[in-house]
Amino acid sequence: MNTSVFSLLRTFVVTKNKKMELKDRTYLITGGTSGVGKAIATGIAKTGANVVIVSRTTSNGQQTVREISEKSANRKISFLTADLSLMKSVGQLSTEFKQQYNQLHGLVNAAGAWYFKKEMTSEGIDKSFAINYLSHFVLTNNLLDIIETTDDARIVTVAGAPRFMKKPKIDLNDLQLTKSYSWLKATNLAMFARVYFGLELADRLQNTSASSMLFHPGFVKSNLGKGATPWWLKLMFLLSSDVRNAPDTCESGVYVATKENAKSTNGKFFDEKNNIIELQNKFEKSIGKELWLLSEQLSSKR
Numbered sequence: 001m002n003t004s005v006f007s008l009l010r011t012f013v014v015t016k017n018k019k020m021e022l023k024d025r026t027y028l029i030t031g032g033t034s035g036v037g038k039a040i041a042t043g044i045a046k047t048g049a050n051v052v053i054v055s056r057t058t059s060n061g062q063q064t065v066r067e068i069s070e071k072s073a074n075r076k077i078s079f080l081t082a083d084l085s086l087m088k089s090v091g092q093l094s095t096e097f098k099q100q101y102n103q104l105h106g107l108v109n110a111a112g113a114w115y116f117k118k119e120m121t122s123e124g125i126d127k128s129f130a131i132n133y134l135s136h137f138v139l140t141n142n143l144l145d146i147i148e149t150t151d152d153a154r155i156v157t158v159a160g161a162p163r164f165m166k167k168p169k170i171d172l173n174d175l176q177l178t179k180s181y182s183w184l185k186a187t188n189l190a191m192f193a194r195v196y197f198g199l200e201l202a203d204r205l206q207n208t209s210a211s212s213m214l215f216h217p218g219f220v221k222s223n224l225g226k227g228a229t230p231w232w233l234k235l236m237f238l239l240s241s242d243v244r245n246a247p248d249t250c251e252s253g254v255y256v257a258t259k260e261n262a263k264s265t266n267g268k269f270f271d272e273k274n275n276i277i278e279l280q281n282k283f284e285k286s287i288g289k290e291l292w293l294l295s296e297q298l299s300s301k302r
């Protein structure tokens with residue numbers, strides 16, 4: 001056989017194997033009913049993988065599964081219901097997932113919500129902190145056992161734009177913003193906490209086959225600003241062409257969730273163009289470790 005025919009055959013076999021591999025993977029995606037999570041779920045579904053999205057309600061779950069199935073021509077899409085503001089519900093979600101699946105190649109932490117007034121959950125946790133950060137922490141930890149036994153598994157967590165990460169201030173003595181609350185403070189706190197979490201998780205996964213990565217989705221069509229109450233934010237949403245023209249795809253999220261050899265990029269932060277941005281020196285390791293302990297304490301009481 002001449003060399004070019006041989007290399008063509010080899011490329012065919014490798015490509016085929018890669019597709020087989022993606023097709024056989026299983027993903028769990030929070031926030032899969034809208035915005036970033038839905039865009040990633042659709043992108044992953046197009047690879048033929050099994051996709052499980054988390055939905056707050058059965059009706060929304062059914063409707064979104066239909067939409068993603070149609071767009072991706074993939075029938076292996078399903079949903080589980082959970083209210084991610086409640087850690088008890090997050091616990092039930094993990095148990096249900098493990099009853100149905102014994103492998104998890106990718107957990108995508110993409111759920112989020114904005115709270116303009118301080119609200120507490122029935123479990124006594126600030127709602128913004130619960131949904132935007134603690135649910136990701138608890139769900140990931142609950143699923144780590146099956147993630148660690150799955151080949152090339154990864155946890156990918158949504159973050160914000162790298163330009164907002166230059167001074168990641170976080171008050172470990174007031175994670176629930178009891179002293180003073182604002183939408184911006186709560187959103188920033190949760191965003192920084194997610195990055196500290198993703199980096200500390202990467203350290204903890206060093207001696208396993210699993211990995212943790214963070215990504216900035218860029219602008220993605222979203223419901224996030226729909227309930228905005230401050231007039232200036234409403235105006236910004238109305239006038240911003242970035243927001244109006246936002247795509248309903250999320251390339252960086254799909255890339256980090258499906259890339260081969262995730263281990264080689266454990267602990268990395270990807271921007272919306274899939275470039276690796278060095279942020280580690282801005283996020284002190286000692287803060288990540290302390291936040292982890294505080295998060296364990298907060299969630300174990302629920």
Ligand SMILES: NC(=O)c1ccc[n+]([C@@H]2O[C@H](COP(=O)([O-])OP(=O)(O)OC[C@H]3O[C@@H](n4cnc5c(N)ncnc54)[C@H](OP(=O)(O)O)[C@@H]3O)[C@@H](O)[C@H]2O)c1
Nearest residue numbers: 031033034035036056083084085111112219220222223224
């Ligand atoms: N969109 C962007 O351009 C962008 C850019 C940078 C970062 N982000 C970050 O990405 C995250 C998601 O934002 P998004 O734009 O995708 O917002 P979105 O369109 O509003 O989607 C939020 C998702 O989270 C789910 N969710 C909210 N509260 C929940 C709860 N209590 N239980 C279960 N699921 C819940 C929503 O479910 P329902 O459908 O039931 O509401 C929805 O699926 C946020 O942290 C945001 O800061 C977004």
